[in-house]
Amino acid sequence: MMTMKEFSLFQISSLSEMVEPDRFSTGQSNRELHLHDISPHYGSLPAGIIWPVTTEEVAGILSWTYQNDVPVTPWGAGTSTEGNPVPTQGGLVMDMIRMNKILAIRPRDLQADVQPGVLRKELNRQTGRHGLFFPPDPGADASIGGMIANNASGVQTIKYGATRDYVMKLTVVLPGGKVIHTGCKAHKSSSGYDLTRLFVGSEGTLGIATEATLKLTGIPSHHLAVTITFKNLDSASEAVAVLIGSGLEPAALELLPPVLINLMNREKNLNLSEEPSLFCEFHGVTRKALQGTADLARELCEECGATGFKSGIEEKDRRELWRARHEAWETIHRAHPKMETLIVDVAVPISRYPEMIVYSQNLVDEFHVAGYVFGHAGDGNLHVVIAGDPDDKKEWARIENINHLIVEKAVEIGGTCTGEHGIGIGKRKFMQLEHGDSYHLMRDIKDLIDPKGLMNPGKIFL
Numbered sequence: 001m002m003t004m005k006e007f008s009l010f011q012i013s014s015l016s017e018m019v020e021p022d023r024f025s026t027g028q029s030n031r032e033l034h035l036h037d038i039s040p041h042y043g044s045l046p047a048g049i050i051w052p053v054t055t056e057e058v059a060g061i062l063s064w065t066y067q068n069d070v071p072v073t074p075w076g077a078g079t080s081t082e083g084n085p086v087p088t089q090g091g092l093v094m095d096m097i098r099m100n101k102i103l104a105i106r107p108r109d110l111q112a113d114v115q116p117g118v119l120r121k122e123l124n125r126q127t128g129r130h131g132l133f134f135p136p137d138p139g140a141d142a143s144i145g146g147m148i149a150n151n152a153s154g155v156q157t158i159k160y161g162a163t164r165d166y167v168m169k170l171t172v173v174l175p176g177g178k179v180i181h182t183g184c185k186a187h188k189s190s191s192g193y194d195l196t197r198l199f200v201g202s203e204g205t206l207g208i209a210t211e212a213t214l215k216l217t218g219i220p221s222h223h224l225a226v227t228i229t230f231k232n233l234d235s236a237s238e239a240v241a242v243l244i245g246s247g248l249e250p251a252a253l254e255l256l257p258p259v260l261i262n263l264m265n266r267e268k269n270l271n272l273s274e275e276p277s278l279f280c281e282f283h284g285v286t287r288k289a290l291q292g293t294a295d296l297a298r299e300l301c302e303e304c305g306a307t308g309f310k311s312g313i314e315e316k317d318r319r320e321l322w323r324a325r326h327e328a329w330e331t332i333h334r335a336h337p338k339m340e341t342l343i344v345d346v347a348v349p350i351s352r353y354p355e356m357i358v359y360s361q362n363l364v365d366e367f368h369v370a371g372y373v374f375g376h377a378g379d380g381n382l383h384v385v386i387a388g389d390p391d392d393k394k395e396w397a398r399i400e401n402i403n404h405l406i407v408e409k410a411v412e413i414g415g416t417c418t419g420e421h422g423i424g425i426g427k428r429k430f431m432q433l434e435h436g437d438s439y440h441l442m443r444d445i446k447d448l449i450d451p452k453g454l455m456n457p458g459k460i461f462l
């Protein structure tokens, strides 16, 4: 497909007629603002940006773009890590952020109906008034549409699940402009193919979600944060498998290396012990039950060689702890100014997590790169954030090689190249390796729904 760098006057006038004047732009600054997410993947400058506000507008636009062979890339909050919303063929970026209405919160059903541009934190502010929340938490204040498209998850996925577990019903506009509705508002259904789950995680390559019914859950009445230190990363990751197997059901279980804790201490004045650590949280209905859980967790961790166990963390310190964890990527970035980061995002069966941690740390040491091994340990999800300069071809090849070796090992032991960030541009090269023949079936599904290949081209498939 030819890259569409500029629109003709006819195309500009057609698109301008579809929305109010301030909701279509060919201005250079708007186009540049939609050229990259937080990854080193740069796309091709889009010819224009459009901000729809209704399903009907999205349908009209996609009908016109299909007739006129214009590539379309959906955009949420632009916080992806793999170039997922980055236009690779120019064309039109459809920015969904003004479709930001919470249409209904239905506390008795534990559900909310939302437009895709609603931001996660705003949704939780509003549902919080009813004692409810939408648990998937990627740290960033992502849009619901972007979270659905990437099947985002985060620190509490171990207890509450990923975005996929919370999407009940979708309105989707297909390439060509047809509007379909998938799923239902009942808690269970065995009715036909699960199209909702096909669209969740499809990264905007099959259509644009314009409305979603989301499941909500009750805000836990009590929480208890714990930090646990170990002599080495190996025993910390052994303790992860033990804690998960114990049935204690942590609500968060994060592994952090001393080098990252050191950066966090320096930046946020945290005074944390700079040893391999687990940050853990439990949710429960009474304080007493939580204390019992913490006592058992301490016993199990000590059997795994824990050198320290701190519970009873004050609410203010608890918030600081999680804020620092959420901002780990920014902290690393600030410690390496002018560098870009490659983020490894593999996930493996929990019993193989310790060996993945050791393997990844050894590679970082052996290749002498600025790499930080940490992750959502409770989900078997491992991140290695590696800072470097993409213009230094030798150094970047070393970094890419580390990524490659870690993904190969993860897939070999039954895992995946991406636990939560999606494929985007960066992980396309691993699709065949991970999925074998299923990769071709995915390609067939894509071709069936988008025969012209105009929806978010250059993503997921090579």
Ligand SMILES: Cc1cc2nc3c(=O)[nH]c(=O)nc-3n(C[C@H](O)[C@H](O)[C@H](O)COP(=O)(O)OP(=O)(O)OC[C@H]3O[C@@H](n4cnc5c(N)ncnc54)[C@H](O)[C@@H]3O)c2cc1C
Pocket (backbone or CB within 6 Å): 037, 038, 073, 074, 075, 076, 077, 078, 079, 080, 081, 084, 085, 096, 116, 137, 138, 139, 140, 141, 142, 143, 144, 145, 146, 147, 148, 149, 150, 151, 152, 153, 154, 155, 203, 204, 205, 207, 208, 209, 210, 326, 327, 329, 330, 420, 421, 456
């Ligand atoms: C500091 C930091 C920490 C992060 N930590 C995590 C983490 O712990 N877990 C995690 O999962 N992610 C994490 N992320 C990545 C990112 O926040 C998530 O992937 C998030 O879901 C992206 O949402 P977004 O609104 O920014 O979407 P965008 O990045 O704008 O888009 C994401 C994808 O969705 C598509 N899209 C957007 N809207 C629609 C729509 N309405 N219909 C169809 N397709 C659409 C886009 O084309 C693109 O493919 C982190 C990011 C940052 C910056």
